[in-house]
Amino acid sequence: MNTSLRVAALVLGASVGLGAAAYAAVTPVPATPGALVAAIAAAQPGDTLRLMPGVHRDHVSIDRALVLRGDPGAVIDGGARGSVLEVGASGVVIERLAVRASGRRVITVDAGIRVVQGDGVVLRDLAVSDCLYGVYAERSARLTVERCRMVGRVPPLHEDGEGNGIHLWLCDNARIVHNDISRFVDAIYLSFANDAHVLGNRLHDAGRYGLHTMYCQATVLERNRFERNVAGCAIMFSNHLQVVNNDFHRNRGPRTYGLLLKDCSDGTFHDNRMVDNTVAVFMDNSNRNRLTGNLVQDNGWGLLIFSSSAGNVVAGNAFVNDDYAVSLDMRRTNNRFDDGVRGNYWSDDAPFDLDADGHGDAPYGPVSAFSFLSKQYPDLSVLAKSPAVAALAVAERVVPAMRPSEAVDNRPLLVPPAVHGAGGALGTTGRPRRDAAAAVGFGALALAGLGGLVRAGGSR
Numbered sequence: 001m002n003t004s005l006r007v008a009a010l011v012l013g014a015s016v017g018l019g020a021a022a023y024a025a026v027t028p029v030p031a032t033p034g035a036l037v038a039a040i041a042a043a044q045p046g047d048t049l050r051l052m053p054g055v056h057r058d059h060v061s062i063d064r065a066l067v068l069r070g071d072p073g074a075v076i077d078g079g080a081r082g083s084v085l086e087v088g089a090s091g092v093v094i095e096r097l098a099v100r101a102s103g104r105r106v107i108t109v110d111a112g113i114r115v116v117q118g119d120g121v122v123l124r125d126l127a128v129s130d131c132l133y134g135v136y137a138e139r140s141a142r143l144t145v146e147r148c149r150m151v152g153r154v155p156p157l158h159e160d161g162e163g164n165g166i167h168l169w170l171c172d173n174a175r176i177v178h179n180d181i182s183r184f185v186d187a188i189y190l191s192f193a194n195d196a197h198v199l200g201n202r203l204h205d206a207g208r209y210g211l212h213t214m215y216c217q218a219t220v221l222e223r224n225r226f227e228r229n230v231a232g233c234a235i236m237f238s239n240h241l242q243v244v245n246n247d248f249h250r251n252r253g254p255r256t257y258g259l260l261l262k263d264c265s266d267g268t269f270h271d272n273r274m275v276d277n278t279v280a281v282f283m284d285n286s287n288r289n290r291l292t293g294n295l296v297q298d299n300g301w302g303l304l305i306f307s308s309s310a311g312n313v314v315a316g317n318a319f320v321n322d323d324y325a326v327s328l329d330m331r332r333t334n335n336r337f338d339d340g341v342r343g344n345y346w347s348d349d350a351p352f353d354l355d356a357d358g359h360g361d362a363p364y365g366p367v368s369a370f371s372f373l374s375k376q377y378p379d380l381s382v383l384a385k386s387p388a389v390a391a392l393a394v395a396e397r398v399v400p401a402m403r404p405s406e407a408v409d410n411r412p413l414l415v416p417p418a419v420h421g422a423g424g425a426l427g428t429t430g431r432p433r434r435d436a437a438a439a440v441g442f443g444a445l446a447l448a449g450l451g452g453l454v455r456a457g458g459s460r
Contacts, residue, residue, distance in 0.1 A: 024048065031056050031074070040066065051076070051097065059084065065091035070098070078102045083114040084131070087121055095124040102131035106162050111136040112150070115143065123148060132163035134184065139170045146177040152184035154207035157230055157253060161207040164189040168196070176201060186212040187229075194218055202227070209234040210251075221246055231257040232277070241267035248274045258299070261286040270294065273419055274302075280322070283309045292316045292339075295419035301327050305335060315339040318416035319366070320347045326366040326407060333407050337366060343411035351412050360412040367407050 024046040029039045031054025039049050045065045053073030059082060062068070068085075075098040078084035082103045085094065094113065103110035111133035115121050119141045126148040128134045134150035137143050145166055154161030165181035167189045168174055174193055178200040181187040187203035190196055190213045197220045203210035210226035213219055216238045225247040226232025232248040234257070235241065241264060248258030258277035259269075265287040273295045274280035280299040281291070285308040294317045296302040302322040303314065307330035314337050319325040325346060326337070337343060343359065344366075351360025 026050055028052055029056070030054070033057060036060055036076075045091075059086075061086045062089060062092050064089050067093040068095070068097070069093075070096045072096075074098065075100065078112075078131075080104070081110075082108065083111045083136075085113045087113065087115040087118045090119040090121070092118055093122045093124070094126065095122070096126075098127040098129070100129045100131065102133070104132055104162075106132065109133060109136050109167075111167075115140045118143075122146075126150075133167050134165040134181065136164075136167045137169070137171050137174075140168075141171060142173045142175075143168065143171050144175045144177070145179060146175070148179045148181075150179065150181045150184070152182070154183050154185055156183065156205040156207065156228060158207045159185070159230060161185045164212075165203075165206075168193045172196075175199070180204075182206065186210075188212070190214070190216045190219070192216065196220070197222070199223060201225075203232075204228050206230070212236075213238045218242075220244075225249065226251065226258070228252075230255070231260045233258075234260045234262070235264050236260075236262040237264070239265050239267065241269070243267065243269045244271055246272045248272065248277060248280065250276045252276070252278045254278075257282045261289070265289065268292075271419055273297075274299065279304050283312065285309060287311045289313075290315075293417060293419060294318070295320070295416075296325070297321055300324070303327070305329075305333075307333070310334050312336070313339055315344060316342050316413075316417060318345040318347075318413075318419065320345070320416060322347075328367055328407060331406065335407065337407055337409040338411040341411065343409035343413055345413040345416040346409070347416075349412055351414055353414055358414055360414065363408045363410045364412040365408050 026048045027039055027043065028050045029036050030052050036056050036058045037060065040060065040062060043049060043066055048067040048069060051070040051074040053071050055075045055077050057077050057079060059078060060076065076084055078101045080101050080103055084099050084102050099112040102112055112128040112131035113123060113135045115137035117139045121140060122144045123135060124146050128148060128150040130153065134152065135145055150165045152163055152165060163184055165184040165187040166176060169191045171193045172195055174196045176188060176198045180202045182205040185207040186209045187206045188198065188211045192215050194217045196216060198211065199222045201224045203224060204227040206229040208230050210229040210232045212234045214236050218240045219238060220242045223245045227249045229251050230253055232251045251258050256278040258274045258280045261283045263285045267289045269289065269291045270293045275297045277299045279301040280296045282304045284306045287309060288311040291314045296317060297320040299322045302319050302325040304327045312335045325348065346364055346366060349360065349364045351362065353359065354361055
């Protein structure tokens with residue numbers, strides 16, 4: 001084909017495309033029974049259906065590329081039967097709607113919006129309520145769910161509930177952005193969904209997990225807030241994670257975690273804030289991960305690491321006022337608590353810095369004897385604040401040979417780094433809680449007692 005013919009073909013193709021866009025219809029749909037179903041049947045690909053205010057009591061199946069857009073006050077009600085909206089085509093956009101009242105059958109995956117084999121579907125500015133699943137999608141790449149609010153039927157921390165907020169299976173390259181999801185078993189559940197980007201969401205008050213992944217590679221979690229769940233994130237069999245600038249806050253209970261990693265390796269975790277969780281980070285069979293620049297504050301356990309985990313590097317973090325900063329179930333470990341250049345800030349440490357390089361001159365052992373013992377025998381936790389345990393902590397500092405683990409930070413920081421998390425910069429004072437002061441008091445009493453014994457011996 002010569003140059004002039006090629007140019008003519010390109011101009012003709014562009015004209016056809018512009019013509020198709022120009023003739024895309026915008027059809028108002030009244031809130032009367034059957035009107036929406038009829039409008040979809042009559043629409044051409046690329047058309048926009050504008051739902052007028054009121055309750056549209058239809059079960060809708062979309063089999064072509066349409067835009068479904070609601071006027072303020074437009075609601076689609078499923079009447080508690082099946083899925084409210086079903087999408088079986090690529091390029092569908094659903095936005096500015098309230099969707100409510102799906103059925104309750106897990107076996108048929110009753111959802112507010114159910115997408116099957118629809119690539120590039122966009123769900124935007126939706127209010128989803130009273131649905132078993134908020135959004136369910138399978139075999140649908142490049143799905144976008146953004147600025148939606150979803151409230152399910154599961155009471156907070158009730159793990160025996162049913163249905164997830166956003167449930168994806170075999171959906172690569174999903175974008176889940178700026179949503180608020182609560183009261184589902186899992187706010188977000190991803191299975192075999194690679195390269196997902198989960199950004200700026202608030203995932204809270206779930207029956208079980210804020211976010212749960214199974215067999216998902218290269219997931220990016222950025223600027224999310226995980227709050228008041230059994231686990232903020234439960235990430236399983238998923239590698240090459242990027243977990244950046246998130247808040248894990250007040251995920252508390254008998255077996256509750258901010259971030260749970262099971263068989264997760266080669267991930268990066270930095271600038272997260274993990275505050276007021278039962279366990280901030282739990283690691284089982286998770287290797288070669290890097291945890292840097294995180295704030296770990298006011299938790300029961302800061303890091304709880306099983307012996308199945310190896311080669312992890314923990315550096316540049318601030319551990320502030322945790323009951324147990326680090327707990328291990330092994331004496332020997334090749335997990336490192338500094339990277340050779342910098343270590344971590346430990347509020348229970350009292351470092352001295354004679355060369356003024358910003359690092360303590362003596363190594364710090366973050367695993368206490370009591371945390372090691374209580375990991376083996378959990379019932380001992382009731383003694384955590386007893387005078388005997390406080391005196392044991394003082395003895396460990398005086399006699400380093402009493403340390404139960406070879407885990408050592410060789411470059412402890414004197415000042416905690418600032419951590420941004422999802423909600424802006426947050427500095428810490430690093431001041432120890434009263435239990436540390438109590439430990440010093442008990443240490444002074446112990447030393448006074450030893451002095452008395454020495455004097456008594458000398459007077460004989």
